[in-house]
Amino acid sequence: MTETFTPADRRALIEALPKAELHLHIEGSLEPELLFELAQRNQVEIPFDSVEAVRAAYDFSNLQDFLDIYYQGMSVLLHEQDFYDLTMAYLKRVHQDGVVHVEIFFDPQGHTERGVAFDTVIKGITRALDDGEEQLGITHRLIMCFLRHLDEEAAFETLEQAKPWLNRIHGVGLDSSEVGHPPSKFEKVFAKARAMGLFPTAHAGEEGPPEYVHEALDLLQVRRIDHGNRALEDAALTQRIADEGLTLTVCPLSNLKLCVIDRIEDSPVRKMLDAGLRATINSDDPAYFGGYVNDNFQAIADALDLDREEILTLARNGFEGALIDADVRQRHLDRIASL
Ligand SMILES: Nc1ncnc2[nH]cnc12
Numbered sequence: 001m002t003e004t005f006t007p008a009d010r011r012a013l014i015e016a017l018p019k020a021e022l023h024l025h026i027e028g029s030l031e032p033e034l035l036f037e038l039a040q041r042n043q044v045e046i047p048f049d050s051v052e053a054v055r056a057a058y059d060f061s062n063l064q065d066f067l068d069i070y071y072q073g074m075s076v077l078l079h080e081q082d083f084y085d086l087t088m089a090y091l092k093r094v095h096q097d098g099v100v101h102v103e104i105f106f107d108p109q110g111h112t113e114r115g116v117a118f119d120t121v122i123k124g125i126t127r128a129l130d131d132g133e134e135q136l137g138i139t140h141r142l143i144m145c146f147l148r149h150l151d152e153e154a155a156f157e158t159l160e161q162a163k164p165w166l167n168r169i170h171g172v173g174l175d176s177s178e179v180g181h182p183p184s185k186f187e188k189v190f191a192k193a194r195a196m197g198l199f200p201t202a203h204a205g206e207e208g209p210p211e212y213v214h215e216a217l218d219l220l221q222v223r224r225i226d227h228g229n230r231a232l233e234d235a236a237l238t239q240r241i242a243d244e245g246l247t248l249t250v251c252p253l254s255n256l257k258l259c260v261i262d263r264i265e266d267s268p269v270r271k272m273l274d275a276g277l278r279a280t281i282n283s284d285d286p287a288y289f290g291g292y293v294n295d296n297f298q299a300i301a302d303a304l305d306l307d308r309e310e311i312l313t314l315a316r317n318g319f320e321g322a323l324i325d326a327d328v329r330q331r332h333l334d335r336i337a338s339l
């Protein structure tokens with residue numbers, strides 16, 4: 001008799017699995033309630049009069065629509081404690097989802113451009129990450145993103161500001177408005193970041209064409225691809241990503257909210273798994289896109305009717321792609337195998 005895997009089993013498995021989240025913008029975890037609290041605490045005017053009005057504004061037709069609100073939301077983050085509270089709230093929330101390791105993006109230029117010091121941002125975030133590790137047992141890596149709508153000179157300045165913090169920053173990423181801002185624009189600053197020992201990753205193929213994924217690989221020499229949806233349009237590129245064993249950090253609910261896909265059933269996750277790609281499941285900007293990691297796992301598992309093995313593979317992939325030591329990775333994989 002074949003064993004049945006019911007929707008209830010699926011939910012229970014997703015909840016029980018230890019998970020790593022590899023694609024999370026900490027500024028995108030700013031929930032409307034905290035946005036309001038910080039606006040009041042810091043006496044910052046925001047163009048909304050209720051939490052409901054904020055949520056109602058989260059209706060996007062593309063990446064830029066979202067980014068306009070995302071940068072506006074950041075305006076309430078001014079002091080070290082604000083960055084601490086933001087980060088701690090995210091860690092406490094994902095602790096409930098069984099997340100045991102996080103690799104967090106932050107956008108320093110979204111703050112330094114407003115006059116908030118780089119040190120203020122990173123002190124608040126790292127203090128919360130340390131407390132989260134001690135109190136919740138969640139390990140972490142921090143990845144500093146360059147905003148691609150700004151120029152490479154500004155990215156170099158940000159890399160300079162990061163120098164005293166290299167013991168806390170593991171990687172560099174590239175985010176913000178993709179189309180019109182190809183990876184080639186940041187070739188030199190990524191070369192410098194790599195020479196400084198930073199792990200290179202970049203958003204590529206979210207809205208941008210497969211050519212941008214090629215550029216991220218060839219020119220930025222990224223070792224991970226954030227999103228990567230449109231890589232599937234190019235068979236040779238897909239094969240290359242499989243051959244090189246690169247991780248793709250896919251964000252299903254984000255793709256849906258930003259109209260990268262029309263329906264959750266159109267998520268590329270199953271195609272990626274079938275093509276031998278190391279796809280992982282992530283939330284991107286959970287406060288804006290309607291769900292944290294488990295919501296993303298659940299949505300994709302239901303829509304694609306994933307079986308037990310496929311769900312286990314996705315969870316395993318998170319640890320395979322994580323910037324962690326081999327013994328730690330093995331410990332997490334052993335726990336998954338024991339479920
Ligand atoms: N999904 C996304 N794509 C590009 N830049 C972002 N910054 C925050 N979320 C992003």
Ligand SMILES: [Zn+2]
Nearest residue numbers: 025175203284
């Ligand atoms: Zn992202």
